[in-house]
Amino acid sequence: MAVTVRIAHVISWFFLFTVANCERVSNKTYVEINGVSACFRRFNATHQVGCTSKASGNVGVVYYVESINDINYIIKEANQPPYAILMGPELFTLKNVQNLWNSGKINGMMVIHLDTTPIPDTFSPDTTCPNDPYGLYHGNSDYGNCREGQWNLNGNSMMFHDYAFPIFVMKDEEEVNYLIHDCFESFNKPIDGNPRNYPLCAVELKDSMSGSKDSVTCIRRNNMQASLDPETYCDPLGDKNIVAPLKSVPSTEDYPDNSVIVAAARMDTFSMFENEYPGADSHVTGIVGLLAAAEAIGKVKESIIKGDNSKDILFAFFQGEAFDYIGSSRTVYDMEKDKFPQEPVSGETHVHPINLQHISHFVEVSQLGLRDDDKLWIHTDPISVKSSKKISEEVDVMIKNITDLARMVDLDIGNITTNKPLPPSSVQRFLKKRQIPAIVMTDHQGSFTNKYYNSRFDRASTIQANSTSYDMVTEQAQKLTKVATTLARSLFLLATDGNTTEVEANVTSVTHMLYCFLINKTCDLFQEIIDEDNLDTLLESSTPYPFYVGVTTTNNHVTSLTKRLLSLYLGDRKVNVTKDNCNTPDKDKVYEYTWMQGPLKTDQTREGVCIQSSVSLTSAKSPAFDITDYDWTSGEFSTWTESSWKQDAISIRVFLIPSEQMEVVLLCSGLALFVVSLAISYFINKKSSILFQTPQNLDPPTENSRI
Numbered sequence: 001m002a003v004t005v006r007i008a009h010v011i012s013w014f015f016l017f018t019v020a021n022c023e024r025v026s027n028k029t030y031v032e033i034n035g036v037s038a039c040f041r042r043f044n045a046t047h048q049v050g051c052t053s054k055a056s057g058n059v060g061v062v063y064y065v066e067s068i069n070d071i072n073y074i075i076k077e078a079n080q081p082p083y084a085i086l087m088g089p090e091l092f093t094l095k096n097v098q099n100l101w102n103s104g105k106i107n108g109m110m111v112i113h114l115d116t117t118p119i120p121d122t123f124s125p126d127t128t129c130p131n132d133p134y135g136l137y138h139g140n141s142d143y144g145n146c147r148e149g150q151w152n153l154n155g156n157s158m159m160f161h162d163y164a165f166p167i168f169v170m171k172d173e174e175e176v177n178y179l180i181h182d183c184f185e186s187f188n189k190p191i192d193g194n195p196r197n198y199p200l201c202a203v204e205l206k207d208s209m210s211g212s213k214d215s216v217t218c219i220r221r222n223n224m225q226a227s228l229d230p231e232t233y234c235d236p237l238g239d240k241n242i243v244a245p246l247k248s249v250p251s252t253e254d255y256p257d258n259s260v261i262v263a264a265a266r267m268d269t270f271s272m273f274e275n276e277y278p279g280a281d282s283h284v285t286g287i288v289g290l291l292a293a294a295e296a297i298g299k300v301k302e303s304i305i306k307g308d309n310s311k312d313i314l315f316a317f318f319q320g321e322a323f324d325y326i327g328s329s330r331t332v333y334d335m336e337k338d339k340f341p342q343e344p345v346s347g348e349t350h351v352h353p354i355n356l357q358h359i360s361h362f363v364e365v366s367q368l369g370l371r372d373d374d375k376l377w378i379h380t381d382p383i384s385v386k387s388s389k390k391i392s393e394e395v396d397v398m399i400k401n402i403t404d405l406a407r408m409v410d411l412d413i414g415n416i417t418t419n420k421p422l423p424p425s426s427v428q429r430f431l432k433k434r435q436i437p438a439i440v441m442t443d444h445q446g447s448f449t450n451k452y453y454n455s456r457f458d459r460a461s462t463i464q465a466n467s468t469s470y471d472m473v474t475e476q477a478q479k480l481t482k483v484a485t486t487l488a489r490s491l492f493l494l495a496t497d498g499n500t501t502e503v504e505a506n507v508t509s510v511t512h513m514l515y516c517f518l519i520n521k522t523c524d525l526f527q528e529i530i531d532e533d534n535l536d537t538l539l540e541s542s543t544p545y546p547f548y549v550g551v552t553t554t555n556n557h558v559t560s561l562t563k564r565l566l567s568l569y570l571g572d573r574k575v576n577v578t579k580d581n582c583n584t585p586d587k588d589k590v591y592e593y594t595w596m597q598g599p600l601k602t603d604q605t606r607e608g609v610c611i612q613s614s615v616s617l618t619s620a621k622s623p624a625f626d627i628t629d630y631d632w633t634s635g636e637f638s639t640w641t642e643s644s645w646k647q648d649a650i651s652i653r654v655f656l657i658p659s660e661q662m663e664v665v666l667l668c669s670g671l672a673l674f675v676v677s678l679a680i681s682y683f684i685n686k687k688s689s690i691l692f693q694t695p696q697n698l699d700p701p702t703e704n705s706r707i
Contacts, residue, residue, distance in 0.1 A: 033179075033203075033652035035172025037113075037273040039163065041209040043218055043234060044324075045624075045632040045639035048211075049159065050272070052643075053108065053166040057206030060084030060107035061657065064184040071096055073190075075103040080195055082107035084203045086170075086179055089113065089457075090120045094156045097163070106165065108205035110652075112176055113169035113276070113456065122451040125159035125272050126322075128152050130454070133635060134324040136381070136421075136428035143382070143421040151423050153447045159272055159454070166207035168652060169273045169456070179203075183654055199656040206651045210234070211643035216632050218641055219625070234641040235551035238621035241327045242267070242317040242563045243341050244570055246297070247305050248590050248614035249312070249352040251344065258360040260312045261494050263487070264328075264426050265290040265365050266321035267559065268549040269454050276456035277546040280463045280518055281369035281443070284547065285480060287317065287562065288513045289365050292484035292505040295569035297491060300502055304495050311360055311495045315570070317562055318426045319620035320549040322454055324638035327620035328426035332356070332433055333637075334618065341618050342589060350589040351614070361398065361494055362427050362438035368483050369463035369476060370449040375414035376483060377445045378402060379422050384435040394437035398494070402439075405489045405500065411482040414445050423448075441487065460518040470523050473511045480514070481507040513565070517558075521545055528606070529564040529596045531579075551642050552621050563615055567594045571613030582610035592616055 039051035061080055065071055065087040074083060083106050087096075092111045100106050129146035137143040170176050183201035190196065211218045211234035218234035225231065249255050265286040269279030278284075294315050297304070304310045320326025334340035338353040368376075378399055385392045403413045422428060425440045443449055452458040460466040465476040484505035492503045516523040520542045530538050537557075545557040571594070574582070582595040591612050598609040624630050624637040632639060 029655050030204075031178070031654040033170070033172075033175050033654060035175050036110075036168045036170055036650075036652055037276050038207045038650045039167040039272045040207070040274055040645065041211060041643040042237070043211060043213070043215040043639075043641045043643070045215055047160075048162050048213055050209075050643075051163045051165065051167045051207055052209040053205055053207040055208045057204040057208070057651070057653075058082075058084070058107040058166055059202055059204050061200050061202050062086055062179060062184050062188055062654075064180050064189070065091055067091075068096075071100060074105060075099060078105060078195070080200065081105035084108045084110065084205055086110045086184065087112065088117060089123070090118065094158050094161070097158070101163070101165065108165050108203070108207075109167045110179070110203070110205070111167065111169045113171050113273075114173050114176065116173070119457050122154040123455050123457055124152055124154045124156065124451070124453040126152055126155045126270075126454040127157050127160065128155040130155070130424045131321075131324055132424075134329070134429075134638060135424065136383070136431050138635075140383075148420050149446055151447055152453050154451050154453065159270065166205040167272070168205065168207070169276060179654070187656070199658050202655060202657045204651075204653045204655070206649065206653075207645075208649040209643040209645055210649075211641070215639045215641040218643070232644045234643050235553050236621060236625045237320055237323050237549050237638075237640040237642055238326055238330075238552040238619075238625075239267075239319040239549050239556045240559050240617035241319055241331060241620045242315075242559065242566060242615065243331075243618055244294075244315045244566055244613065244615040245312055245341070245351060245354065246301055246314070246570065246614065247312040250590050251350050251352045253352065255352040255354070255358060257357045260314050260354060260358045260360060261491060262314045262316055262359055262362045262427075262430075263290060263293065263364075263491055264316040264318060264362070266426055267317045267319045267327070267547070267562065268322050269458065269547045270322045270549075271454065271456040273456060275546045275548075277548040278456065278459040278518065278544070279454070279547040280458050280460050280465065281367045281450040281452075282322075282454055282458050283367075284514070284517050285367060285369035285443075285463065286365040288510055288517065289368050289480055289484045289487060290315065290317070291513060291562070291565055291569065292481065292510050293488035293491065294566055295509055296485065296488035296503050296505045298570045300492065301570065303498065304492070307496055313491055313495055314354065315566060316426075317566075319556070319559060320622075320638070320640075321426055323549065323640040325426060325429050326549065326622050326638045326640070328429040329637055330619050330621060330623060332429050333623045336433070341616055345589070348589050351616075356430065356434045356436075359430070359434070359436055361394070362430060362436050363398070363487070363491065363494075364425050364427050364438070364440045365483075365487060366423065366425055366440055366442045367448065367450050367453075368441070368443050368480060369465070371443040371479070372445050372449050373412075373414065374479075375412045375445075376406065376486070377414045377442050378416055379420070379425075379440040379442060380416070380418055381422050381427075381431055381435075381438055382419055383421075384431060384438070385418055388435055391435055391437050395439065398437060398439055398490070401493050402441075402486060402490045405493070406482075406486045408489075409482045409485050411486055417445070420446075441483070460514070465514045465518060467511070467515055467519065470512065470515050470520070471508075472515075473507060474514070477507055477511040477514055481505045481510045484510065516544075518544055524600060525565075526561060527597060528599050529561065529568055531595050532597060532608075534560075535597070549620070552625075559617070563617060564594060564596065567592070567611050567613040567615045568596070570615060571611040574610040574612050577610040579608055579610075590614070 041050035128150040187201040318327030489500035622638040
């Protein structure tokens with residue numbers, strides 16, 4: 001028994017020694033790269049797009065591509081494949097990526113993405129006619145497929161290609177320099193055109209996605225599992241829309257048709273890489289413009305709410321619009337079923353259901369940051385204008401009002417063209433079901449002025465909003481304030497037909513929102529509207545929250561913050577209410593109650609505040625995932641899903657590859673060591689009775705000796 005115990009102790013110590021040394025060897029063998037974002041895989045009903053690697057990762061020799069000549073060298077001459085390409089953003093084009101992949105010599109890519117790195121003149125991974133298959137004009141012989149002109153001339157469709165290899169963006173300057181100087185130049189860079197000898201510096205690019213093929217297959221695989229801890233292969237894209245009817249008419253009262261003005265903006269953008277979704281002009285300018293208009297309306301809301309003949313204003317922020325209008329499609333779907341903004345619950349008083357017949361006008365703001373000739377442009381739907389004299393007249397009135405009101409704040413409105421279709425916009429999903437007087441306000445007359453639409457380069461600096469401090473008023477903030485004032489006044493005029501001079505957007509609010517959304521999320525405005533329980537999450541880093549819709553199983557921080565801002569601007573402060581009492585009464589669902597930290601006082605403390613408002617969240621999940629036996633090929637609703645991945649599925653490790661001769665020597669040495677170890681183990685086991693003797697001269701203790 002003693003022999004067995006001693007052998008067990010030896011084995012245990014040998015095991016611990018081996019594990020410890022393996023960790024040391026691993027640390028010496030690999031250098032971990034942490035400052036990265038990965039291209040991941042998404043699906044729709046028919047395709048998969050994005051990137052993935054092998055489960056164990058793709059290994060390639062690092063090659064730093066500085067010019068098109070280096071790309072040609074890789075394709076035609078380089079003879080040490082597979083390679084992992086490191087390149088700047090200007091060379092990361094669809095053509096270059098395809099040529100390198102078709103060469104059969106690459107196993108992955110790394111794209112430099114630093115604030116100091118020159119960016120391309122144009123880059124948009126979206127299509128030239130975004131969202132057309134799910135828009136109003138799809139299949140229309142006059143306007144379908146952007147026949148009147150491509151909206152996104154810089155679109156290269158890179159987002160919608162399937163890459164059978166991993167692609168990462170590198171965001172840490174020290175790690176980029178390490179890969180260039182300590183890896184590529186030290187070991188791999190050809191000398192006088194001749195390849196280097198071993199060892200070579202390589203990377204293991206791991207970006208393993210769980211899902212494959214398409215949404216239909218992926219969802220079916222999810223549903224087929226019967227284990228207690230099932231693996232999820234993909235999740236539907238989606239989040240929540242933010243809506244706020246100004247009047248909050250209870251379900252017990254009448255709600256006349258054509259009595260609601262919808263004021264809308266989209267909430268999201270995308271790019272090829274995780275967490276790289278700035279969306280400055282693509283949608284943030286629209287969000288800030290509509291929020292600033294809501295704040296201005298909130299100050300004069302009583303004249304709208306109490307007006308006998310005034311119309312209601314429904315502020316709406318739609319999520320998932322970059323992926324075939326997820327949020328607006330769901331809103332229209334719920335309106336048709338009388339489940340918007342809430343599904344009625346028996347015995348409860350709730351907000352009166354709003355359907356398509358209630359909508360009298362629709363005003364949408366889109367990209368507002370890069371004004372074409374410094375003008376604001378208004379777009380209309382030629383189909384509804386031409387088919388209905390009444391709608392045509394209503395649209396003319398809306399345009400005249402905006403033009404006159406814009407002149408009062410020195411904002412120039414460009415010439416209106418009525419024969420051009422609407423640009424990509426949420427209102428298209430409403431117009432598919434019912435013709436409504438509708439306009440879309442943008443910064444472009446024809447093709448987008450935004451050269452980085454739905455890309456990682458659409459950031460504060462590209463719209464001249466990169467202020468260095470919270471209170472720094474930029475020229476962009478001043479211009480956007482004029483747009484918000486014009487928008488707010490036009491909405492007030494539509495709702496009441498009254499004097500609008502008291503309605504004015506606040507340039508300070510616009511300045512703060514641009515700073516908080518695009519530059520530093522730890523700003524005072526966000527700290528004011530957050531509650532104490534979520535403050536640590538907000539303050540953990542200053543990096544802005546990403547504007548990606550995400551999946552339906554996660555909470556979107558931007559949605560939560562935008563909802564709180566809208567509550568602050570449209571709601572009422574409740575007095576003598578504590579955090580514990582700030583909640584919705586059991587049978588009164590007309591209003592929501594939100595607890596906020598409140599503004600900073602002179603003694604640097606905050607007194608919490610309870611806000612009562614009509615702001616609520618509605619589903620922004622595509623109906624395709626809720627309809628039983630939905631026809632996935634119908635093209636009626638968005639079918640986008642996102643692949644899931646395991647916690648350790650994304651990583652980059654740098655290491656040296658020895659020559660084949662060295663590998664053979666190492667293998668033979670390992671085999672020899674293994675044989676010697678077997679021989680020693682056999683000898684120790686054979687002679688264990690001698691090597692591990694129990695002393696024989698000790699008598700076992702007696703009863704007396706114990707005493």
